[in-house]
């Protein structure tokens with residue numbers, strides 16, 4: 001669970017995973033949601049180095065006090081994250097036991113409903129090596145190619161919206177495939193990689209989609225926290 005982001009875009013004085021939403025940090029919401037899905041036998045959370053101990057304390061108190069449903073007994077561990085998301089996942093992966101399947105789930109997508117986890121795990125168990133939850137694109141998307149006549153960005157319209165998808169997490173992988181992809185990333189870094197599916201795809205493995213969910217939004221800007229509050233009011237965890 002990568003949770004080592006800064007929270008700069010959230011205008012917060014604390015790292016994003018430690019920002020509060022309805023009385024709990026995003027990290028606690030995310031761990032509880034993952035446990036409630038019953039999809040994990042072990043959770044490894046990557047947080048900013050200085051917050052490893054506070055995160056351990058926070059999560060120990062949460063596990064001791066909350067009703068964990070199907071997640072009762074699941075081990076939750078905390079490691080120091082890296083300079084970017086991929087590095088944080090790499091560190092969490094290094095600290096994980098050796099399961100057959102791995103889910104990589106952003107702490108920032110802390111309201112992801114259990115059904116999304118179920119769909120990802122279902123496709124993995126059916127034999128897909130890499131699975132991502134997606135939603136359709138609603139905006140028209142253009143590609144920036146340089147500078148326009150008056151100094152603004154020059155744009156071209158060569159992307160077919162009907163074929164584009166917004167990708168969420170949890171992303172699910174055959175563990176051997178994900179470990180191979182991260183080893184390749186370490187030896188030959190893809191500087192613009194923003195998710196794990198990209199790394200796996202680079203090695204020639206197919207990436208398959210299942211339906212995502214609007215409640216799995218990535219909390220990035222202050223407005224996203226407000227939207228998340230509305231989702232919580234409409235369907236409390």
Ligand code: C5P
Pocket residue numbers: 001002003004005006016017046081082083084085086088089105106107108109218220
């Ligand atoms: O920055 P962004 O919103 O894309 O981050 C996606 C996820 O990756 C968040 O859950 C964030 O905490 C995590 N992240 C991380 N380590 C970093 C940067 C981001 O674990 N160095």
